[in-house]
Amino acid sequence: MNILKLRKAEELIFRIIMFLATTVIILALCMIIYSILHKGLPSVSWSMISQLPKGGFYFGKEGGILNAILGSVYLASGATLLAFVLGLPVSLYINIHLHKRKKLVNGIRFMLDVMWGIPSIVYGAFGFSVMLFFGMRSSLLAGMLTVTLFILPIMIRAIDEIVKTVPSGLLEATLSLGSTKSETAYRVYFRQCISGITTALLLSFGRAIGDAASVLFTTGYTDNLPTSLAKPTATLPLAIFFQLSSPIEEVKARAYASAVILTVIILIISIISRITSRKYQKNKIK
Template identity: 70%
Template sequence: MNRQLLRKSEELFYKVLMIISTVIIIIALLAIIISILVKGMPSLSWSMITQTPKGGYYFGKEGGILNAIIGSLYLSGGATLLALAVSLPLALYMNVHKLKQKNVVNFIRFFLDLLWGVPSIVYGAFGFTLMVFLGLRTSLLAGILTVALFIIPIMVRSMDEVLKTVPKGLLESAFSLGSTRSETAFRVMLRQCIPGITTAILLAFGRAIGDAAAVLFTAGYTDYIPTSLSQPTATLPLSVFFQLSSPIPEVQNRAYASAVVLTVIVLIISIASRGFSMKYQKN
């Protein structure tokens, strides 16, 4: 009887601990979002997101962070496109051409996972070295190259996860109708997986827009909206970071407001990608 009670109470004890840790995670997320909103909302104004910094902006005068918003969109958009050009063929190659050679596919997956694990600051340092080597200066182009390197493994692996789930029968019927492997890849597989692939692209875009360490060395920082690839560009994470290290309270408050802008962008991307992946699951 006593032993029975002990067994039951041990289970109860751990169950309470489990619920507590689950709640901790939910609270952590809420705490992050609420604290950012509470700190940032008061200083967020229309002019902040529609103007570039004016003279004396960094001393608390007028202006906004449009340069960083547009810069971030350019940078992550460019990097996502570049990464897509490498990732999509590779993911299809792994799941159509090398379908029978499990060892090759697992080998590539292993390398992709290794690359995914490399910290973005290492990509940043490497990108900087590459930039000097190629004779580039800190610019949109150098930033795009570095960030693309950083998000390629993320993109390929997420696409791979989607393509993996396509039933073999679909491929076999395409082959039996006489289509080549590449035709099957681009006409059948791609069409079948468009929502899933869109999710993968959005995920990579979200990563690109939020990362600061990779662009710290390579993209530079400027108050202007870049008009060509060879110009430096501001990015949102860095604008939060730089404004927050200012000793002037107004500038610090704007850092919090910029953090709100970044959080909202990332949340929108997250919700959109969730929508696409739900659509995919229905199919």
């Protein structure tokens, strides 16, 4: 009888520890968001979002970080678009054209998963050396291309996970009606997966806008608005990074405020992607 009690006690103790572990994870998230908002919100103002840095900005004078916000949005949109143009065909191809070659497809997925693990600083260093090779200066375009490479595996695997769930009966049915494989891919599969693809786009966009290490080398930094692909551009993560390393309190406060802006953008993206993935779910053929 005693050993049974002992076992029960052991189970109880471990259940409490496990419960605590889960709670710690939730608390960590709450603490991160709380500490960023708590420190940054007082310094967020409309002029911060709507103005360019003015003279003496980096000594705590007036101005905002519109250059970094717009720069980041341009950069992330461009990179997401390019990665989509390259990534969507790949995910459709491995699920439709290579439908029967399971081993090959598994190998490709394996490779893509491995590529997902490559750190962004490596992409950044690579982008930088290619840039030097072609004699390019740091620019919006160079940053965009580097970030495209960085989010490409994420994009492909995210779309692939959705396309994978389409029943293969749909492929057989459309092919038997005489459609070509690419018509099946873009007209049938694409529409079936539209919600998942939106989520994949948002996921990649979030990655692109938040990454600092890959743009550190390639986009440079400027106080002007991005007007051309060939010019350097400010980005939000770097704006936070540079301002935080300043010894002046006002500039630091602005770094915290910029962190709030970036966090809010990321949170909005994640909420939208949750909503879209639910909303379109009901139109799907299962």
